[in-house]
Amino acid sequence: MDVFGGRWQDYMDKLDRGLSVLREDDTIVLCGDTSWGMTLEEALPDLQYLEHFPGRKILIKGNHDYWWTTAAKMIAFFDRHDLTSLRILHNNCWFYGETGLCGSRGWFYEEGVHGGEHDRKIMNREVQRLETSLRAANCAEKKLVFLHYPPRFHRFVCHDIIRVMRAYGVTDCYYGHIHGAGHALAFTGREDGIRYHMISSDHLGFVPALIECDAPVPPGGNG
Numbered sequence: 488m489d490v491f492g493g494r495w496q497d498y499m500d501k502l503d504r505g506l507s508v509l510r511e512d513d514t515i516v517l518c519g520d521t522s523w524g525m526t527l528e529e530a531l532p533d534l535q536y537l538e539h540f541p542g543r544k545i546l547i548k549g550n551h552d553y554w555w556t557t558a559a560k561m562i563a564f565f566d567r568h569d570l571t572s573l574r575i576l577h578n579n580c581w582f583y584g585e586t587g588l589c590g591s592r593g594w595f596y597e598e599g600v601h602g603g604e605h606d607r608k609i610m611n612r613e614v615q616r617l618e619t620s621l622r623a624a625n626c627a628e629k630k631l632v633f634l635h636y637p638p639r640f641h642r643f644v645c646h647d648i649i650r651v652m653r654a655y656g657v658t659d660c661y662y663g664h665i666h667g668a669g670h671a672l673a674f675t676g677r678e679d680g681i682r683y684h685m686i687s688s689d690h691l692g693f694v695p696a697l698i699e700c701d702a703p704v705p706p707g708g709n710g
Contacts, residue, residue, distance in 0.1 A: 519549020587624025
């Protein structure tokens with residue numbers, strides 16, 4: 488990422504400092520684009536880099552995560568390489584105390600504006616995955632949604648994703664994907680009862696955004 492210059496200059500040193508705040512009872516959600524690797528084997532050094540930090544790490548698929556494969560293959564790969572703190576958020580949810588951590592990749596799609604039938608199929612699949620995740624968290628006192636793609640960006644609004652979040656009483660939505668000059672167009676704030684947070688790493692200065700929740704669970708806890 489150094490080739491992009493600006494905030495990305497020496498970004499690994501910045502990540503080392505930023506992720507040093509993690510403790511064993513923390514959970515961090517990474518909203519996609521974790522590795523440039525094209526396969527799990529190529530992504531292994533990046534996954535091992537995350538593993539050496541304390542706490543539980545929950546991964547979402549981004550548009551550049553070509554190494555991402557089936558849940559079964561990833562879990563087996565993590566086990567085989569002692570990546571014991573890594574989890575995937577994909578057609579499931581995780582819990583931090585009484586808070587449900589839900590999510591999906593999402594998609595840039597708006598009827599009549601972006602893409603065609605292919606994009607509509609992808610969007611429908613992502614909406615179903617998000618709803619599956621939220622249903623799994625039905626018992627949670629509070630539900631947070633993590634996406635790779637923003638459901639709101641400049642004039643773009645993904646009504647399908649927002650409809651599902653509202654139906655399940657989501658209070659906050661966190662997303663990435665947007666970098667550089669796009670930060671100025673990112674939507675943050677409250678709309679329709681949901682607070683939106685843009686948490687791309689370069690926007691945060693490579694320091695995790697703190698989300699305070701009660702009653703943490705051990706790093707191995709799940710849902």
